[in-house]
Amino acid sequence: MLAMGSMSYKTAIVHHSAGGNTKALAEVIASLLPNAKLFRVIEFDTQTVHEYDSLIVGTYTWGNGELPARMSAFYAELEQMPISHLKTGVFGTGETNYNHFCGAVDQFRDMLFANSQLVATLKIEQLYQETDLHRIKKFASLFKN
Numbered sequence: 001m002l003a004m005g006s007m008s009y010k011t012a013i014v015h016h017s018a019g020g021n022t023k024a025l026a027e028v029i030a031s032l033l034p035n036a037k038l039f040r041v042i043e044f045d046t047q048t049v050h051e052y053d054s055l056i057v058g059t060y061t062w063g064n065g066e067l068p069a070r071m072s073a074f075y076a077e078l079e080q081m082p083i084s085h086l087k088t089g090v091f092g093t094g095e096t097n098y099n100h101f102c103g104a105v106d107q108f109r110d111m112l113f114a115n116s117q118l119v120a121t122l123k124i125e126q127l128y129q130e131t132d133l134h135r136i137k138k139f140a141s142l143f144k145n
């Protein structure tokens with residue numbers, strides 16, 4: 001049994017946001033998962049990933065369907081970790097008028113599919129809207145257990 005006041009986090013949500021769209025999405029996902037701890041990518045120590053049952057990555061897309069630099073560094077670190085039993089998901093925000101909508105989500109998806117137990121991906125157009133909530137809730141519900 002856990003000591004009073006202690007909290008065991010099952011899910012780490014590691015996100016990166018420049019303008020706030022991905023941050024807002026990360027926060028609503030975290031609010032749906034009481035056992036999740038939200039990190040900005042620069043605060044997260046990749047070596048601690050084994051302390052969690054699940055990892056959810058959230059990123060915007062830069063350049064031409066690319067990972068932002070900080071996410072690129074996290075990607076490279078995560079790729080070297082033994083995460084084959086880790087349940088994972090990836091979400092992101094982007095803009096559909098770019099050639100590769102949420103390309104950074106696709107890059108993480110491919111790596112996490114090969115290296116871990118990827119269960120879901122979620123792509124949202126810029127700042128999430130009320131009409132996106134059903135998809136967001138469905139995504140989050142996959143990390144409740």
Ligand SMILES: Cc1cc2nc3c(=O)[nH]c(=O)nc-3n(C[C@H](O)[C@H](O)[C@H](O)COP(=O)(O)O)c2cc1C
Binds near residue numbers: 023
């Ligand atoms: C220079 C630049 C390049 C971008 N390239 C893409 C892209 O290739 N694909 C895409 O889906 N969105 C692209 N975007 C849109 C951002 O990913 C989108 O606005 C996102 O919601 C920003 O997230 P943030 O507010 O969390 O920083 C680009 C934006 C900028 C400014």
